[in-house]
Amino acid sequence: MTSYPEYVPYPFQAEHHVATHPVCTNGLEDHSHRVVIAGGGPVGFATALGLAKQGVASVVLEADDSVCFGSRAICVSRRSLEILHRLGVGAGFDAIGLPWTGGRSFYKGQEVLRFEMPQDDNQQFAPMVNMAQYSIEKTLLDGVQAYHHLIEVRWQTAVTGITRNEDGVRLAVKTPQGAYQLHTD
Ligand SMILES: Cc1cc2nc3c(=O)[nH]c(=O)nc-3n(C[C@H](O)[C@H](O)[C@H](O)COP(=O)(O)OP(=O)(O)OC[C@H]3O[C@@H](n4cnc5c(N)ncnc54)[C@H](O)[C@@H]3O)c2cc1C
Known part of the structure; x- marks a missing residue:
């Protein structure tokens, strides 16, 4: 077994x-x-x-x-990150968060969704960061x-x-x- x-x-x-x-x-x-x-x-x-x-x-x-510690947010938006940094608690997030700007979804091998979120050099943070x-x-x-x-x-x-x-x-x-x-x- x-x-x-x-x-x-x-x-x-x-x-x-x-x-x-x-x-x-x-x-x-x-x-x-x-x-x-x-x-x-x-x-x-x-x-x-x-x-x-x-x-x-x-x-x-x-x-x-x-x-x-149950199932809750995983995608944290740029605006939330801005607020957390303003409160002085965001400094450690770079080490544990996974930043991303776009996504692709597939169903049975076929792409059914593709998107890119606005992002430019003036932004301090990614549009989304994955973090529990x-x-x-x-x-x-x-x-x-x-x-x-x-x-x-x-x-x-x-x-x-x-x-x-x-x-x-x-x-x-x-x-x-x-x-x-x-x-x-
Ligand atoms: C499965 C799931 C996935 C999610 N994914 C995302 C995501 O990817 N991105 C995102 O931004 N958001 C996501 N969310 C939403 C996010 O979790 C909530 O927006 C966020 O938790 C709200 O925060 P809050 O402090 O308002 O409320 P809560 O997090 O619900 O906190 C309320 C607190 O009040 C306490 N409480 C309740 N009643 C009382 C009482 N009578 N007396 C004292 N304390 C009390 C509770 O114990 C709790 O700690 C998700 C939520 C779920 C459930």
Whole structure:
């Protein structure tokens, strides 16, 4: 019988993060926050980084315990790369990304699609770079962690409710250590 090596779905090993529970009084966190971001995906981390670069502190609430490592983006557009570089987190992508400018698709040996994307010497980046989303999220997270004085990431913290009030917003969250509420401007 043929023996196969152990199946490893991805070469990526996500780091798992523990949940935290802040100091609360009657279920409401004592400290109020200027900005709270629900979701630590590419958009949430990019938002936190963009705010931090303007000196604005934020808390990112992420339901999961790691960056996403399932099947997600593989083709990253030039515009996304421009944004990532502006946020200061794109420098390492050249080493792991595969840039491309056009494609050809075949069906049973016959070419059924051929395209070229606009590209010239004035462009800093290729129109598309192939790179797994977990690499992008990990790079964004590294950038976020470099701003630990302004950005706090709370893992395993799922938003379950949002209530607007006169001076901001109150969020209800649940964590493995229990539920609580927090206030943000
Ligand atoms: C199979 C697949 C292929 C794709 N291919 C491409 C591609 O080639 N190129 C491309 O540009 N895009 C692609 N995309 C789209 C890309 O993945 C999304 O645009 C991108 O992930 C959106 O980022 P986001 O931060 O807005 O949301 P998400 O990545 O979904 O992040 C949201 C985060 O919020 C967290 N969350 C959810 N609910 C709560 C809650 N209640 N409380 C706290 N946290 C919560 C989630 O755990 C998650 O981490 C693909 C998507 C899929 C599924």
